[in-house]
Each structure stands twice: as C-alpha cells, then as structure tokens.
Amino acid sequence: MKKLLLGNAAVARGAYEAGVNVVSSYPGTPSTEITEEIAKYDEIYAEWAPNEKVAAEVAIGASIAGGRAMSCCKHVGLNVMADPVFTVSYIGVNGGLVFCVADDPGMHSSQNEQDSRHYARASKVMMLEPADSAECKEYTKQAFALSETYDTPVFIRLSTRVSHSQSLVELCERETVAVKDYQKDIAKNVMMPGNAIKKHVIVEQREKDLRAFAETTAFNTVEDNGAKVGVITAGIAYLYAKEALGEKANFLKLGMVYPLPETLIKDFAAKCDKVYVIEELDPVLEDYCKSIGVEVIGKEKFSLLGEYTPAMIAKAVLDEDAPACAEINEAIPARPPVMCPGCPHRGTFYVLKKLGLTVSGDIGCYTLGAVAPLASVDTTICMGASVSAALGMAKVKGSDFNKKLVSVIGDSTFIHSGITGLIDIVYNKGANTVIILDNSITGMTGHQDNPTTGKTIKGEATKQVDLIKLAEAVGIEHITVADPFDVKNFEQVVKTEVEREEPSVIIAQRPCALLKGVKYEGKCRISEECRKCKLCMKLGCPAISLKGDTVEIDTTQCNGCGLCMNVCPFKAIKKEVN
Amino acid sequence: MTDTKKIMIVGVGGQGTLLASRILGNTVIHEGYDVKLSEVHGMSQRGGSVVTYVKYGQKVYSPIIGKGEADIILAFELLEAYRALPYLKEGGKIIVNTQQINPMPVIIGAAEYPQDIADKIKNKANLIAVDALSLAKQAGNIKAVNVVLIGMLAKSSEIAKDSWIETLRTTVPAKFLDVNLKAFELGYNH
Numbered sequence: 001m002k003k004l005l006l007g008n009a010a011v012a013r014g015a016y017e018a019g020v021n022v023v024s025s026y027p028g029t030p031s032t033e034i035t036e037e038i039a040k041y042d043e044i045y046a047e048w049a050p051n052e053k054v055a056a057e058v059a060i061g062a063s064i065a066g067g068r069a070m071s072c073c074k075h076v077g078l079n080v081m082a083d084p085v086f087t088v089s090y091i092g093v094n095g096g097l098v099f100c101v102a103d104d105p106g107m108h109s110s111q112n113e114q115d116s117r118h119y120a121r122a123s124k125v126m127m128l129e130p131a132d133s134a135e136c137k138e139y140t141k142q143a144f145a146l147s148e149t150y151d152t153p154v155f156i157r158l159s160t161r162v163s164h165s166q167s168l169v170e171l172c173e174r175e176t177v178a179v180k181d182y183q184k185d186i187a188k189n190v191m192m193p194g195n196a197i198k199k200h201v202i203v204e205q206r207e208k209d210l211r212a213f214a215e216t217t218a219f220n221t222v223e224d225n226g227a228k229v230g231v232i233t234a235g236i237a238y239l240y241a242k243e244a245l246g247e248k249a250n251f252l253k254l255g256m257v258y259p260l261p262e263t264l265i266k267d268f269a270a271k272c273d274k275v276y277v278i279e280e281l282d283p284v285l286e287d288y289c290k291s292i293g294v295e296v297i298g299k300e301k302f303s304l305l306g307e308y309t310p311a312m313i314a315k316a317v318l319d320e321d322a323p324a325c326a327e328i329n330e331a332i333p334a335r336p337p338v339m340c341p342g343c344p345h346r347g348t349f350y351v352l353k354k355l356g357l358t359v360s361g362d363i364g365c366y367t368l369g370a371v372a373p374l375a376s377v378d379t380t381i382c383m384g385a386s387v388s389a390a391l392g393m394a395k396v397k398g399s400d401f402n403k404k405l406v407s408v409i410g411d412s413t414f415i416h417s418g419i420t421g422l423i424d425i426v427y428n429k430g431a432n433t434v435i436i437l438d439n440s441i442t443g444m445t446g447h448q449d450n451p452t453t454g455k456t457i458k459g460e461a462t463k464q465v466d467l468i469k470l471a472e473a474v475g476i477e478h479i480t481v482a483d484p485f486d487v488k489n490f491e492q493v494v495k496t497e498v499e500r501e502e503p504s505v506i507i508a509q510r511p512c513a514l515l516k517g518v519k520y521e522g523k524c525r526i527s528e529e530c531r532k533c534k535l536c537m538k539l540g541c542p543a544i545s546l547k548g549d550t551v552e553i554d555t556t557q558c559n560g561c562g563l564c565m566n567v568c569p570f571k572a573i574k575k576e577v578n
Numbered sequence: 579m580t581d582t583k584k585i586m587i588v589g590v591g592g593q594g595t596l597l598a599s600r601i602l603g604n605t606v607i608h609e610g611y612d613v614k615l616s617e618v619h620g621m622s623q624r625g626g627s628v629v630t631y632v633k634y635g636q637k638v639y640s641p642i643i644g645k646g647e648a649d650i651i652l653a654f655e656l657l658e659a660y661r662a663l664p665y666l667k668e669g670g671k672i673i674v675n676t677q678q679i680n681p682m683p684v685i686i687g688a689a690e691y692p693q694d695i696a697d698k699i700k701n702k703a704n705l706i707a708v709d710a711l712s713l714a715k716q717a718g719n720i721k722a723v724n725v726v727l728i729g730m731l732a733k734s735s736e737i738a739k740d741s742w743i744e745t746l747r748t749t750v751p752a753k754f755l756d757v758n759l760k761a762f763e764l765g766y767n768h
Contacts, residue, residue, distance in 0.1 A: 002607070004603050004604060004607050004613060004615070006617075029619055030619060032619075033619075108618060108619075109619070132614070132641075161616060161641060161642065164616065164617045164618065164619050165614055165615060165616045165617070165641035166600075166603060166613075166614065166615040166616075166617070166641075167612075167613065167614045167615075167638075167641070168607065168612065168613065236640075239639045239640040239641070240639075240640050240642075242639045242640075243639040243640040309640075309642060309644050310639075310640055310642075310644060311644040311645065322644055322645050322646055323644075323645070323646030323647060323667060323668070324646055324668060325645045325646030325664045325665065325666065325667075325668075326663045326664055326666060326702040326703060327664065328660065328661075328663060328664065330692060331689070332657065332660060332661050332692065333657070333681050333683045333684050333689035333690070333691065333692075334627075334681065334683060334689075335590065335625075335626055335627040335657070335658070335661075335681035335682075335683075336626055336681070336682060336683075337591065337623070337624040337625055337626035338624060338625040338626070338682050339624065339625075340592070340624060340625060365624060368624065371682065372682070372683075372686055372688070373682075373686045444624075446619065446623075537685070537686070540682060540685070540686070542625050542679070542680070542682065542685065544685070545680045545684070545685045546685070546687065554679075554680075556677075556711065556720055557679070
C-alpha cells in the first residue's frame with residue numbers, strides 16, 4: 001500500500017518496520033513529528049526526554065541492553081546530544097542505534113543554520129541523507145541493520161524540506177527482531193582511557209571498512225545521461241538539481257554522506273568535462289572532492305546561505321532564466337510570526353516592557369517577545385541560556401544592573417537546561433530573578449507534553465515535576481506564582497522580586513491559548529467610552545488594530561482572553577457574550 | 579496529463595492551509611498521480627506568512643514551486659495573495675479569499691496594508707475573488723474557510739467532484755463533516 005507521508009512520518013515508519021524498541025527524543029522543529037508518529041505505534045516504547053542528551057543516553061542504554069533504539073533532534077539539539085554521541089561512537093552498539101537529526105536551512109524555525117554533516121566526520125559516525133519520504137523510510141529501516149553490522153551508531157540527516165514534505169511511501173510489515181542478549185563487556189562498554197585507547201584503533205578500522213562500503217553501496221547512485229556536465233549532490237539538493245537539469249547532466253547522488261567514496265567520486269568526475277557540487281549550507285562534499293584532487297565547482301557558484309531552488313541551479317549551471325512572472329512595484333509589508341491572540345506570554349512581556357527591564361531570553365514561542373511592539377527581549381542564544389547568561393550579565397555589571405534584569409524561560413525549556421543555570425545562580429551567590437513562563441505545555445513545537453505537564457507522550461498520567469518544590473530544593477527562597485493576565489499584580493510581583501538582593505523565581509502561570517480546554521467566554525469589543533489612548537495597541541495583539549483613528553477588535557481573531565480589558569485604563573473594552 | 583501540475587496554497591498561520599493542502603494531496607493520489615507536498619511547521623505557524631506547495635503528475639522531483647511556475651494559487655488572505663502573485667505562471671489562475679488580516683507591521687503603524695489589491699491582481703492575472711469567510715459562516719462555522727476554498731479549487735481542477743468529497747469524508751472529523759460538506763458545496767458552486 002502506498003501512502004502520502006511526511007518525511008518525518010516516513011522516518012518513524014522505517015524505524016517501526018525495522019523493529020525499533022525504544023525511541024527517546026526532545027522536540028525541536030523540524031524533527032518533532034518523527035517521535036510523535038513513533039508514539040502512535042503501540043509496539044514501540046516512546047518518550048519525550050527532558051533534553052537531547054538524556055534522550056540520546058536512553059537510546060544508547062537501550063542499544064547496549066540489546067534493543068533497537070533511536071533518538072531524534074533538530075540540528076541544535078545535536079549540540080546538546082554531542083557528548084554521549086562522540087563516545088558511543090567508540091562503544092558501538094548491541095541493538096541497532098540510530099540518531100536522526102534535522103537541519104533547518106533557511107532557518108524557518110531556528111536560531112542558527114549549522115550543518116550537521118560536520119558532526120558525522122568529527123564523531124566518526126556514518127551518515128545517511130534521504131531526499132524524499134520513500135528514502136526516509138528505506139534509509140532509516142536499513143540504518144538499524146547497518147548499525148549492527150558495523151558496530152556503530154548511524155546518523156540519518158534530514159533538512160526542513162525533507163522533514164516537512166509529503167510524498168508517497170510503500171508501507172511494509174514490521175520485522176520481528178528479537179532483543180539481543182545483554183552480556184557484561186567492560187572492554188566494550190566502559191570508556192576509560194585503557195579501554196578507549198584500544199577502541200579508538202577499532203573505530204579507525206571501522207572508518208576504513210565504511211569507506212569501502214561507501215564505494216559499492218546502493219545508497220550512492222550514478223545516473224549517466226551521457227552529458228558533459230556532472231553533478232555531485234545529496235538529499236533535497238539532488239531533487240532540485242534533477243528538476244533543474246533533467247538529462248542535461250550526469251548525477252552522482254550520495255545517499256551516504258559520511259564516509260565518502262573516493263574512487264566512486266574520482267571515476268564519476270573523470271567521465272565529465274565539468275563537475276558541480278550542489279549542496280545546501282557548508283561545502284562538505286566539495287571540500288572532500290578537493291581534498292582527493294577532484295576539480296569541482298561549488299560554493300563559488302552556490303550560496304552558503306539558506307535553501308536552494310531548481311531555478312537557482314538552472315541559472316548557475318545552464319544560465320537559464322526563470323520563467324517570466326508578474327512583478328509587484330510597491331512595498332509589501334512583511335508578516336512575521338506573532339504571539340497568538342490570547343497568548344499568556346503577552347501579559348508578561350507587556351509588563352516587562354513597561355518596566356523597561358533588560359530581558360535575558362530563551363528558545364520558544366516567547367522568543368517572539370523580541371518583536372515590536374512588545375520588543376522587550378534583549379538576548380536569545382540557546383536552550384537554557386536565559387538563566388545562565390543573566391548571571392554573567394549581573395556579575396559583570398553589578399547589583400544596580402541586576403535590579404533591572406530578568407530571565408524569561410518556558411516550562412519545558414527550564415527543565416531542558418534552565419535548572420542547571422538556576423543552580424549556578426544559587427551556588428555562586430547570584431541575585432537574579434528568573435521568570436518561568438508556565439503555559440502547561442511545550443508550545444512552539446506544537447504541544448508536546450513534558451515533565452511539568454503530568455502526562456507522557458502517549459497521554460498517560462504520570463508524576464508531574466513541581467516547579468515550586470524544584471526551585472526550593474536548589475535553594476531559591478523567594479518563589480511567587482502569578483497570573484500574567486492580572487497585569488497590575490504581575491507588575492507588582494516583578495518590581496518586588498527584582499529589588500531583592502537574593503535570587504528569586506516568578507512562575508508566570510496561564511495555559512497556552514491553543515490548548516484544548518482553554519476557552520474564554522465571548523469576544524472583546526471596543527465601546528464608545530474609548531478615549532483613543534491606544535494603550536491596548538501596545539499589547540501587539542493581532543486582533544487589535546487601528547482603522548483610521550479608531551481602535552478595532554477583529555472578532556474573527558479575538559479569542560476573548562480579556563487581557564486588553566485589563567490594561568485599558570478607562571474600562572472601555574467590553575466583553576460581548578453571544 | 580504529462581506536465582506536473584503545480585498548486586500553491588498561501589495564507590496566514592492558523593488559517594487552516596495545512597488541512598487544505600492535505601485534502602488536495604490525498605485527492606490527487608487517489609487519481610493515481612505521483613505527488614509531493616511541502617509544508618511549513620514551527621514558528622511561521624504563529625500568525626506568519628505560510629506557504630504550501632502541492633505538485634502532482636507522472637513523476638515529481640522537487641517539492642517546491644518557483645516564481646512564474648504555479649498553475650493555480652489558492653490564497654486564504656488578500657495580502658498573502660499579492661505576495662504570492664510572482665509565483666503564478668503566465669495564464670495561471672489565482673483564487674483569493676478577500677479577507678484581510680493585518681500583519682503586525684501594519685497594526686503598529688510601521689507599514690501600510692496596500693490598497694485595492696484585488697484590482698491590482700486582476701490587472702496582471704486571472705483572478706477569482708471570493709468572500710470565503712461569509713460562505714463559511716453560511717455553512718455554519720467560520721473555521722470552514724479552508725474547505726470553502728477547497729471547493730473553489732475543486733471547481734477549477736480537472737479532478738472529479740466525487741473524489742474531493744470522498745477525501746473530505748476520510749480527512750475531516752465526523753462531527754464537522756456536515757458543516758464541511760456544506761462549505762465545500764458553497765465554494766464549488768460559487
């Protein structure tokens with residue numbers, strides 16, 4: 001049976017068919033749906049871990065114990081996951097072990113544009129790169145067996161366009177793979193110097209074996225169209241190149257992007273007059289070709305930035321222009337993402353902006369607190385950095401600066417890696433104020449449960465991490481729970497807490513407006529009592545806008561949260577309940 | 579059909595463009611075509627511009643559509659229709675929901691919502707304008723805007739009406755089926 005599947009769902013299907021036993025991940029766009037899809041299969045143990053490092057370690061443990069295991073993340077998640085990955089490369093596997101990483105060229109939903117292929121080389125782990133959903137399923141499925149054959153973890157590398165495109169996939173039955181025996185093996189599984197020195201020798205031999213495998217594997221295919229131009233490419237870039245060039249080029253499509261096949265590349269290039277390397281992001285394939293003495297055209301013709309298109313490739317290789325199209329001769333306003341109507345974070349940022357505080361920000365929907373008109377976030381670096389970076393700021397600038405400084409971090413992000421920063425603040429005598437934006441869910445990635453929600457990925461009830469007790473346990477003595485929509489009280493709480501000479505935590509508690517069960521009665525409406533002070537416009541609510549001189553609320557967008565009613569000094573905004 | 583058909587669906591995050599593209603995708607596979615869809619997830623879904631590409635034919639390679647290539651653009655919002663216009667091929671058709679949703683730069687007064695967009699598009703392309711919001715209300719739920727527009731797309735496509743309805747039956751939750759079928763008809767007969 002053929003089915004239309006998202007690349008991510010196809011990866012999940014491949015793992016399912018390969019008989020995977022355990023999948024542990026932390027959500028991150030564009031990788032999230034892989035694990036969500038996995039959770040739908042009753043035969044697989046699936047979980048959301050608190051962060052990517054924990055997730056990878058759960059998968060590694062499952063592999064050592066004899067099961068097939070996988071962990072999935074976005075490109076920056078791989079940074080968090082890197083520590084165990086580099087060492088399990090030495091340990092190898094018992095049950096097949098796959099790490100699936102999704103890059104985000106064009107940064108649709110990310111803070112940088114790093115190229116994960118560098119990790120494959122750095123950690124000496126083989127890497128496969130599918131181009132469409134059919135390949136996503138097939139490559140993932142095969143990865144588990146390869147992992148066991150070569151005693152190595154295997155990377156699957158995706159990119160946003162592969163993860164979030166749907167194409168046809170042939171579904172097969174799940175293979176029955178018995179969980180292997182576990183036997184204590186100190187030399188293999190205990191990576192202390194005496195053992196690791198010996199394992200490194202084995203890893204280098206494995207690299208050689210995998211290079212030999214790369215020469216003959218069906219993952220790497222040559223398409224000889226008798227053309228003079230050759231293209232070496234991989235993943236989604238192959239599909240762009242194929243669409244742009246058709247039979248006007250020969251293709252070497254590398255389904256295995258680490259290690260690379262020296263002889264195959266040399267032989268392919270020898271038959272072409274001119275060879276292009278077409279790859280998004282960094283010149284990984286290009287640098288390899290040049291290192292083995294193969295002359296190629298790469299980044300001098302193609303960008304290091306963003307996503308490619310077939311038109312871009314047709315222009316660079318064939319000098320063909322894109323088809324004629326309508327031109328627009330006026331400025332079209334951008335439509336950047338915004339916090340949703342009813343978003344609980346809006347109240348928080350309204351207050352922080354009003355108080356003119358420096359806001360050390362983090363990763364999540366609330367990063368949008370940096371966008372006008374709220375524009376209150378000062379920094380966004382990586383998961384958890386809001387807490388630790390604020391300590392650094394306070395240490396260099398002193399107490400007065402600290403009294404105008406807060407960290408904001410979501411509940412899931414706090415558990416991910418904010419808690420360690422908070423421990424640092426307590427331990428090293430900081431006096432920071434950390435606001436945990438507790439919206440009862442992992443919002444940005446589309447509503448995943450996490451340790452603070454009391455539910456597992458499969459929706460089962462579980463113990464819920466109590467943020468108050470957690471903060472108390474690490475030594476925070478001033479903890480306040482406040483509703484960010486009660487703006488007066490929230491403002492007072494923030495003012496009080498930043499003034500302290502001791503560290504404090506504010507838990508800004510209100511559920512995400514998109515959660516099922518969050519329903520506000522009626523819609524807000526501007527009444528005749530409006531004095532046009534436009535204070536409500538400072539909320540940056542997409543439902544409130546100015547028509548000429550009057551403020552209007554678009555009832556198709558308003559979700560009735562009532563935050564604007566709370567900020568209106570003249571009580572001119574009314575609730576209309578039908 | 580020998581050429582690949584290219585349809586672009588544009589709108590504002592939260593309008594239900596994803597469901598529309600999935601209904602389209604699942605309808606064309608039943609017709610036996612190869613099909614690829616490219617979606618946007620993550621941050622842009624938070625009220626930003628969203629673009630979905632749907633391509634089908636004998637063999638589809640890339641999942642994206644370039645400027646001057648789209649056979650049909652299905653736009654859920656006026657400004658997004660205007661933004662997407664350069665992607666329409668010469669002689670292509672653009673179906674536009676005339677609803678206006680102000681983007682944040684307009685709301686805060688940093689930019690202006692362009693005037694008379696429908697007329698401007700009409701001067702350059704084959705425009706079909708519709709007040710899908712009113713039709714959705716008429717069908718019984720303002721959230722059915724996407725299915726009204728799917729109905730309009732169905733009318734412009736070479737695929738049998740029954741195939742679309744069959745997909746709707748399998749994609750839409752049972753309790754919303756009646757509203758959606760009504761919305762589809764209103765769009766189809768517009």
